[in-house]
Amino acid sequence: xxxxxxIRAGFAxxxxxxxxxxxxDVIYKAAGIFHPDNKLRLLLxxxxxxxxxxxxxxxxxxxxxLTIKPTRQAELVALLxxxxxxxxxxxxxxxxxxxxxSVVLPKIIQxxxxxxxxxxxxxxxxxxTGEEPYTLRMLLLEEAGAQLRDWNTEVLATDLNERSLAHAxxxxxxxxxxxxxxxxxxxxxxTSQSDKLQxxxxxxSHISFSRLNLSDDSRMTFMKSMDxxxxxxxxxxFDLASKRRVIQHFFNNLLPHGYLFLxxxxxxxxxxxxxxxxxLPGATAYVKGERTLxxxxxx
Amino acid sequence: MTTAAGTSTKQTLLQRLDGLRQIPTxxxxxxxxxxxxxxxxxxxxxxxxxxxxxxxxxxxxxCLQMANSPLFGxxxxxxxxxxxxxxxxxxxxxxxxxxxxxxxxxxxxxxxLDPVVFWEHSLGCALICRHLARKIDFGxxxxxxxxxxxxxxxxxxxxxxxxxxxxxxxEVAKAEGIPLHEAEERCMGFTHCESGRLLAEHWQLAPxxxxxxxxxxxxxxxxxxxxxxxxxxxxxxxxxxxDLNYGYVECRQVNLIEESGFAQLSHYSKNLNNFDWARLTxxxxxxxxxxxxxxxxxxxx
Numbered sequence: 167x168x169x170x171x172x173i174r175a176g177f178a179x180x181x182x183x184x185x186x187x188x189x190x191d192v193i194y195k196a197a198g199i200f201h202p203d204n205k206l207r208l209l210l211x212x213x214x215x216x217x218x219x220x221x222x223x224x225x226x227x228x229x230x231x232l233t234i235k236p237t238r239q240a241e242l243v244a245l246l247x248x249x250x251x252x253x254x255x256x257x258x259x260x261x262x263x264x265x266x267x268s269v270v271l272p273k274i275i276q277x278x279x280x281x282x283x284x285x286x287x288x289x290x291x292x293x294x295t296g297e298e299p300y301t302l303r304m305l306l307l308e309e310a311g312a313q314l315r316d317w318n319t320e321v322l323a324t325d326l327n328e329r330s331l332a333h334a335x336x337x338x339x340x341x342x343x344x345x346x347x348x349x350x351x352x353x354x355x356x357t358s359q360s361d362k363l364q365x366x367x368x369x370x371s372h373i374s375f376s377r378l379n380l381s382d383d384s385r386m387t388f389m390k391s392m393d394x395x396x397x398x399x400x401x402x403x404f405d406l407a408s409k410r411r412v413i414q415h416f417f418n419n420l421l422p423h424g425y426l427f428l429x430x431x432x433x434x435x436x437x438x439x440x441x442x443x444x445x446l447p448g449a450t451a452y453v454k455g456e457r458t459l460x461x462x463x464x465x
Numbered sequence: 466m467t468t469a470a471g472t473s474t475k476q477t478l479l480q481r482l483d484g485l486r487q488i489p490t491x492x493x494x495x496x497x498x499x500x501x502x503x504x505x506x507x508x509x510x511x512x513x514x515x516x517x518x519x520x521x522x523x524x525x526x527x528c529l530q531m532a533n534s535p536l537f538g539x540x541x542x543x544x545x546x547x548x549x550x551x552x553x554x555x556x557x558x559x560x561x562x563x564x565x566x567x568x569x570x571x572x573x574x575x576x577x578l579d580p581v582v583f584w585e586h587s588l589g590c591a592l593i594c595r596h597l598a599r600k601i602d603f604g605x606x607x608x609x610x611x612x613x614x615x616x617x618x619x620x621x622x623x624x625x626x627x628x629x630x631x632x633x634x635x636e637v638a639k640a641e642g643i644p645l646h647e648a649e650e651r652c653m654g655f656t657h658c659e660s661g662r663l664l665a666e667h668w669q670l671a672p673x674x675x676x677x678x679x680x681x682x683x684x685x686x687x688x689x690x691x692x693x694x695x696x697x698x699x700x701x702x703x704x705x706x707x708d709l710n711y712g713y714v715e716c717r718q719v720n721l722i723e724e725s726g727f728a729q730l731s732h733y734s735k736n737l738n739n740f741d742w743a744r745l746t747x748x749x750x751x752x753x754x755x756x757x758x759x760x761x762x763x764x765x766x
Contacts, residue, residue: 194744200743200744200747200748202747202748202749202750202751203748203751204750204751204754204755205750264714268642268714268716269716269717269718270718273718431747431750433741433743433744433747434743435741435743435744436741442720442722443720443721443742443743444718444719444720445702445703445706445718445719445720445721445746446706446718446719447706447710447714447715447716447717448706448707448708448714450743450746453720
């Protein structure tokens, strides 16, 4: 019988179960996504689901599935699927969006202030069913009367999965993915469709969906002149070599002042040395390494 | 730039600092405790520390509450200070005693900086200093903890001595989303680093602690050779960019490796150049929840 795995809650010292810490490290090393100690219970729960599915009785044996057995790569993907399940929703990462609006947008605007054409391009790379690009679109529209007055803004949304893209283009969402929407956003950018919400024409304006494989080098070369790229919980499925290639493309696709945003607790450590980690209020992002906007010490 | 108003505020500060000795709420136990804990570990007398703590019942109760928190080793049902020493080890009890001692010298007035927020920041910074010190093999983690805990001593001075002027500076910092020390400099003509140094000297803290209080925003000016100020600068920045800030969001971008503290710290730790700051940032999430709940629980005590 499969026994429910247990955890000595919390963090600091003494450490939680060594197998769980090992699984956390395997995931971080392979996928770049980190579970802090206060999220280990969640990780344990996700491992528990896989263990039940595989009828594996102990965390130690499951750990072997991820580290020793020939099927370890497939099992890692299965576990990552469990980890990221239900992750997609509107305004999913509010601190990241706040930082984008209050710190990053002013910096981009400042960097482009000398240019005759006021245009801003944001790319949602791996947009899944569309919640992220629509969120970004709404956020930019909200700024159109303030810091983005007289700016042309554009959101590019790409994904590999055609079914996800079809869902995104239809723009109809249930209660789970719309749970973070404030009443103002609901009324301004959505219409009701029985028990669901559909994105209205305003939120669909200047947003383009297309199918793109991030590993398609020739097409990636054309995704030029980006001010910001959001690629959340997508690279976790790539092996290191593919990840490095995609990140190098992102580096080339971004303008000199550009920003790369990853998912919550997702890191580029050991993947790329050209991007620099920066701390924003409540969030992190990556900027191109050879320069900062302030010409030295960041402000 | 220091304004005329700032200069006169600074003079007022110096005059009023003479009155610091009369601050009634400084627990009698704190100064001797501090002096005792700064000695080399082999000279520290466990019994003396527990005796000092036991003199103040509320302080002792707070220490026990902290001793039962996961932040300090997850001891179960610690009922006495002596038991805390046994189950947690002496260093953790020292950390706890100092933390609670600091808590008690904050004014209870909430109209400026909420003491809960200040304390969360100080405790958070102490924990992050300790965590970072361990990660990069930087000297003594207990000393790093103490440095993080004491670094903003000057804010306590400002709250006591010039509450109105400090409040104005804090309001400016909050409204503009700028670092507090920049607003202090603009509005008062000095920062909490300077006022903290005066108190730290008055309390006869160890030279490296005085240096931390004075130079944690400018470690490049540090005269101390331990690198503690640099460590605190980085930990303090991580706190301020997270949920352990001063009760407002600093609207800016920080690149740690461009901070002066990073270059300094590189001399002390070989691990720093390839250090995974992203992972450290994610790890700190665990502290935030615990710090918030612990500080709020202690404030209800």
